[in-house]
Amino acid sequence: MRAIAAACLLAPVGAWAHAPESPAAGPSWTAWNTQPWLLFLLAVSLLFYAAGLLRLWRHAGAGHGIPVRQAASFAAGWLALVAALVSPLDAMGSLLFSAHMVQHEMLMIVAAPLLVLGRPLAAWTWALPAVYRMRLPALVRSRSLAWAWDAITQPVSAWALHAIALWAWHAPQLFEAALRSEGLHVLQHASFFVTALLFWWAVLGPDARSRRAGLAMVLLFTTMMHTGALGALLALAPTPWYPPYVDAAVALGIDPVQDQQLGGLVMWVPGSVAYLVVGLQVIANLLGRRAKAMA
Template sequence: MSPEDWNQIYCGPAPAPAEIWLRWNLDPILLLALGILAFSVGRSRSGALGVAALALAFVSPLCALSASLFSARVVHHVLLVAVAAPLIASAWPAREPRPAAAPFLISTAVLWAWHLPSAYDLALSWVPAYWIMQLSLIVTAIVFWRTILQPRQNGGYALLMILGGYMQMAFLGALLTFAPASLYAIHAVAPFDWGFSPLNDQQLGGLIMWVPAGLPYLAWGAMVARRGWRAMDGRLA
């Protein structure tokens, strides 16, 4: 890739609705990286599902759609931090229970920082910044979830941190939903092709962060609670 190729959207130009299902991303470097990750963590079912979630985010037409719509980019980020990251983390948990406050604060700061308009527009218009965004989101999320999903982690503490993870995302989503104007120049035109104004698209993205994004957090919380109940039953037995 030449330096000229860096100054563009990684997933390609914003697609028209008629061509979206033709826009698969078959970047050989990306496919190689996913293959290496699959070899590393894909022997467990959760690890394989985590790699599949990453493939959905980066290989499927969702990648191209996120060049058009902020709401699609939100789905992309939710897949990274609330689906792929905990799946991979559960296949590769921390060796010992550790405090999760620092990973929580770091992952939260990274998520919020990349949704600042200047940082977001830079990431979607310059390929190196795009990959810094993606890698920082997924790595900090994996570190957070590895701590939370450690098998001997205190169940109540883990549930509290999962709730905190959802609440910070929901709060960011609420701010985006009620913002009086669209914030992202990179999405100033393309949403019209999909029947949205830029502000409507941003509001939809905020609502996705605010409500549907809570579903994977709810699922992981239920898993942690179930594991705690089983451990308690074992001790009582």
């Protein structure tokens, strides 16, 4: 079930990839991405969640099992996916490096944590017919699946996979290869999103509640530092790292170096703020639990 649920989240991410193109070719940079199969996958993921949520609430009572705030988190995360993959931001990402960075950040620090908070695994499980729900515990407890899940969701593993994906794909050779190959671009987006889901699962998922808050703070702080460092390198670089974006930026009357600097700042500043905000919330939750325990 975990594999099926992950596929429902991941499929839309790989649905659209593109190399930089000239704005002179037409008004496509303002167009919405309305590929039928992308819209279908997004719709299925949302409808499946809604069906499971309603069935759970009929069984346990409205707001029980998955509170309203968690359902709202999933909805917000789903809308962030739509904004990243369907809105004109996707087309702008084919012209400007800065727009491409906004798209990546939407996937990694907006959609991913909100989706994790929305508890999609629980909702999608309840969307299944009762006969399949009864069989899930045995499947989940299977040794191979449990081992694989534990291996990729352990905090250090999730942190490392996310860090490797970020730094590897921003190497100029790999980044340019992804811009020129639809398959590699799909893999790039999927890598960012998958590893972000794993990272946020380690920080915010159900298993995180049984761990010390200090571990979550270490994960958040170190990720803020290394992603900020990558953003700073991009923002302070005196020359463009990714030549395919140069011509498109010039055609739009934008300095390619400034476009790259803006993209680096997007990763550096808003990204750091997101990790900081979550870190403060983790501390607030810890203090709240201690206050209740002492009351």
